[in-house]
Amino acid sequence: MPRPQRLSSRLMLAQVSVLVASILTAGLVALFVGPPLFHQHLLKAGHAEHSPELAHIEEAYRDASVVSLGVALIIALLCAGAVTWYVTRRLQAPLAVLADAARELSRGHLATRVAPTGSGAELDALGAAFNLMAAQLEQTEDTRQRLLSDLAHEMRTPVTTIKLCSEGLREGFRTWDAQTDRVLTEATDRLSRLSEDIDEVSRAQEGRISLERDLVLVGDLIWSAGQSQREAFTRKGVNLVADTEGAPGVRLEVDRQRMGQVLDNLLRNALRHTPAGGTVRLFARQPSDEVEIVVADTGEGLEPGQLPHVFERFYRGDTARDRDRAGSGVGLTVSRAIVDAHGGGLTAASDGPGKGATFTIALPSAPHSPLTSSAPEPRDS
Numbered sequence: 001m002p003r004p005q006r007l008s009s010r011l012m013l014a015q016v017s018v019l020v021a022s023i024l025t026a027g028l029v030a031l032f033v034g035p036p037l038f039h040q041h042l043l044k045a046g047h048a049e050h051s052p053e054l055a056h057i058e059e060a061y062r063d064a065s066v067v068s069l070g071v072a073l074i075i076a077l078l079c080a081g082a083v084t085w086y087v088t089r090r091l092q093a094p095l096a097v098l099a100d101a102a103r104e105l106s107r108g109h110l111a112t113r114v115a116p117t118g119s120g121a122e123l124d125a126l127g128a129a130f131n132l133m134a135a136q137l138e139q140t141e142d143t144r145q146r147l148l149s150d151l152a153h154e155m156r157t158p159v160t161t162i163k164l165c166s167e168g169l170r171e172g173f174r175t176w177d178a179q180t181d182r183v184l185t186e187a188t189d190r191l192s193r194l195s196e197d198i199d200e201v202s203r204a205q206e207g208r209i210s211l212e213r214d215l216v217l218v219g220d221l222i223w224s225a226g227q228s229q230r231e232a233f234t235r236k237g238v239n240l241v242a243d244t245e246g247a248p249g250v251r252l253e254v255d256r257q258r259m260g261q262v263l264d265n266l267l268r269n270a271l272r273h274t275p276a277g278g279t280v281r282l283f284a285r286q287p288s289d290e291v292e293i294v295v296a297d298t299g300e301g302l303e304p305g306q307l308p309h310v311f312e313r314f315y316r317g318d319t320a321r322d323r324d325r326a327g328s329g330v331g332l333t334v335s336r337a338i339v340d341a342h343g344g345g346l347t348a349a350s351d352g353p354g355k356g357a358t359f360t361i362a363l364p365s366a367p368h369s370p371l372t373s374s375a376p377e378p379r380d381s
Helices: 007-031 036-046 051-108 119-169 178-205 220-235 258-272 319-322 331-343
Strands: 213-217 239-242 251-255 280-286 290-297 345-351 359-363
Touching: 007 036, 007 051, 036 220, 051 119, 119 178, 178 331, 213 258, 220 239, 220 251, 220 258, 220 280, 220 290, 239 251, 251 258, 258 280, 258 290, 258 359, 331 345
Parallel strands: 239 280
Antiparallel strands: 213 251, 280 290, 290 359, 345 359
16 A cells, blocks of 8 residues: 655645646746737837847847746745645644544543644634544443443342342252242343343434324323323322323324333332322423423432432432332433433422422424324323
């Protein structure tokens, strides 16, 4: 593979090519246009045709033209060399900085950044693009490392459970009974859910969520979500209030199954953090062109420092969540990704520990058009 030319050589070659083309053009013009015009000018000035004076003057004109063009070429080449050297120096310094930064990045130093060089808008834009790429790579690597750590943490309990049970069965100090069956089933179900959740959150964050949109009533979504979770709330002794009248007749163009998944995740999260005797409210409102679906609980609440992290994968912000291992810690992450895919937003708010938490889904309302929902009529539940 031939060695690529240096930038300075290429710039100099380009400058020389332009100069040579310019000098050749000027020479041809001076050769074929200048002498006839000069000859006619001398005749009009009174010089006789074929006179020695006329021939001498024309020869002097040609010699002067050749010398002038030669001197101009030399001066132009010197100027081109100086300009090429200056431009190359101006370009090489920031490009060398970028090359060094790229090599550092390839060695795994993902915190490498470049400062603006002031060498031009284009080079500054290139530096900004490099910094953006480096920041995204650093974030991706941080996420990968955190994911591996979280996976190891999440898998430790069910894997340990399965290992202890299998060793007990093999050594004979444990028999296969209903309790052993239940423990192993729960552990394997836990691993199965974890695998499904990891796949779900990966597809969500990579933008591979497929949506089958349909026009549905907001009240239908709330009623269905309330009905699907009511038994779990009753078992724990938490009051669930699903208000279907908050946005009467308002429709959304959403994937019914996906939005049902979001509401189920939010309700399960609220149930997990609300003690017996508490209340969880599910309702809708329309403060503007957007429709808001709200899940508000009277549970444990959140610390101010926890709010920015509640939608992160595997985030566990309190001991209650650690005690309840039914969730894998990705439900809120998947929920936000699904809402984002619908062009909406999912936010969390809390007044502090012991004051409950509120999760709000904001979605654009659908234009008035025929309703194709097959859900039951909205009702209080």
